Amino acid sequence: MGLPRHRSEAAGDTVPPLETSPDRGYARGRGLKGPHPWPIPSIRSTSSPDVGDADRESFESKFQWIYRDNPAGPAIVWILHDEGSRRDVGLATIFPRLFRVRGRSVRAGIAGDLQVHEGHRQAGPALQLERAAVQGAWERGIEFMYGFPNALAEPVMKRIGYRRVGPRARYVKILRTAPYFARHRGTALWRRPFGFIVDQFLRARDLQAARPSKRKLASGPLAGFDDRFDALWGEVSDAYPVLGERDSSYLRWRYPTVGREAHGVFGLWDRGTSDLRGYVVHRRQGGSVDVRDAMAPADPEIWSALLAAFSGWAWGGGAHSLVWTGLQNEMLEQLCLKRAAFLRRPDSLHVYAFPGPSVAAGDPDFMNSAPWMLFQSDDDCP
Incomplete structure (x- = not known):
């Protein structure tokens, strides 16, 4: 993928629960605590992330393939928006994947591209993005999430609620x-x-x-x-x-x-x-x-x-x-x-995997x- 995958830098930030804003269609953080204060962001769900102009031609074919043409459904992308600078400063993606689980067809989600702008790479933004993505996954009928995180992303996934399935x-x-x-x-x-x-x-x-x-x-x-x-x-x-x-x-x-x-x-x-x-x-x-x-x-x-x-x-x-x-x-x-x-x-x-409410029960x-x-x-x- 042209987008960096699972890039984050963990810190000691504490991120509060997210609440849904029904009139605007995205989740808003109520507040942040930690040694690295930053403007209160908002998170919105979209189907077309801003990817910039670098390597546009080669990227667009991959973007079309993995974000839009997936037979299990298009990717779902959450964008972190800094209201102070009015810039998009991060994104997190869920790629749908159909599974058979003990004879039943189940819609799963892959924890995919996670990118946070260099100036916002405390743990807080990454955690807020991923928590919003997981919450949105359950709302969209995804029954469990899974991923193959690198060493940098493992701490973030653990703090969100992912658990280790087993070694690769x-x-x-x-x-x-x-x-x-x-x-x-x-x-x-x-x-x-x-x-x-x-x-x-x-x-x-x-x-x-x-x-x-x-x-x-x-x-x-x-x-x-x-x-x-x-x-x-x-x-x-x-x-x-x-x-x-x-x-x-x-x-x-x-x-x-x-x-x-x-x-x-x-x-x-x-x-x-x-x-x-x-x-x-x-x-x-x-x-x-x-x-x-x-x-x-x-x-x-x-x-x-x-x-x-x-x-x-x-x-x-x-x-x-x-x-x-x-x-x-x-x-x-x-x-x-x-x-x-x-x-x-x-x-x-x-x-790692994160069973949704129906699977966990x-x-x-x-x-x-x-x-x-x-x-x-x-x-x-x-």
């Missing part, structure tokens, strides 16, 4: 060992033959994993997201307790297959019926391939066939590793990641991370 994790699968052996000191004489032996073992393991399904399943790159993706979504939508909706309209919007930020699509399908059994959305990053999204029925054999076939395809394209980032997920690890030889790498960041186990299937691409970043 990077799952890495090594396809070629040369880049990793090259990092270690020592003679190069042993690296090539030893690396060759290890690489052959890794390749044989994937071939063995893919062999049982080859008679009935085929795999390869796909041109895009057709109606078969809707049929697969209908099959898997209730198989995972907490999962973002992934029908073809969402996938086409979220993962463009042409242009500067194009994604590739790899599929696994039934040889007899051509029905889709699983897919991987990916993007090349140097020598590695990022797994941006993946889905299959909750069947270890299908997942094993999908990831083995995709690993072989990526290996054939010269990749040295696969990287899959998201909420640490024991269910997914047991279902497919360990079988496919993905290794969990430590990550210092966490995923009706699902006391909602914040248990075990049922969640959440990938980094479920965030608002392209």
Whole structure:
């Protein structure tokens, strides 16, 4: 995104509750306390934030895409207005996202772009913006909020009421060992033959994993997201307790297959019926391939066939590793990641969520991370 994401500087300000002004349609702070006094601001909700003129052409396409074209609904933006200078000095955004939660369709919101002008970067403005955004989310039918905050934004989200769902994790699968052996000191004489032996073992393991399904399943790159993706979504939508909706309209919007930020699509399908059994959305990053999204029925054999076939395809394209980032997920690890030889790498960041009143009252186990299937691409970043 052209807008900085989750930028704030925490301080010791105390922000009072917000009250809605029905005649003007925005919330107004009644007062502020803290070591950094600043003029009493107002917050208003809008659909078109002031983005300025810098990089206008490249920004506008992204703005149209993520703020206006989202199939779950347009983004909701709150702007912090300094009445003393009559300037807009900050904004906070909610990006709608549809989820399936234990068989029920739920409208969620992503805590997205948070930007506060340099002269107003005490904790107070950021907190007031985010609190207004959360309050407005509940009023607009959003049932829970979630986000992937950076280290600066975590304290702000905690003070608003977000709670930690679980750690973020990077799952890495090594396809070629040369880049990793090259990092270690020592003679190069042993690296090539030893690396060759290890690489052959890794390749044989994937071939063995893919062999049982080859008679009935085929795999390869796909041109895009057709109606078969809707049929697969209908099959898997209730198989995972907490999962973002992934029908073809969402996938086409979220993962463009042409242009500067194009994604590739790899599929696994039934040889007899051509029905889709699983897919991987990916993007090349140097020598590695990022797994941006993946889905299959909750069947270890299908997942094993999908990831083995995709690993072989990526290996054939010269990749040295696969990287899959998201909420640490024991269910997914047991279902497919360990079988496919993905290794969990430590990550210092966490995923946060804020259940709304209806979810908090009706699902006391909602914040248990075990049922969640959440990938980094479920965030608002392209």
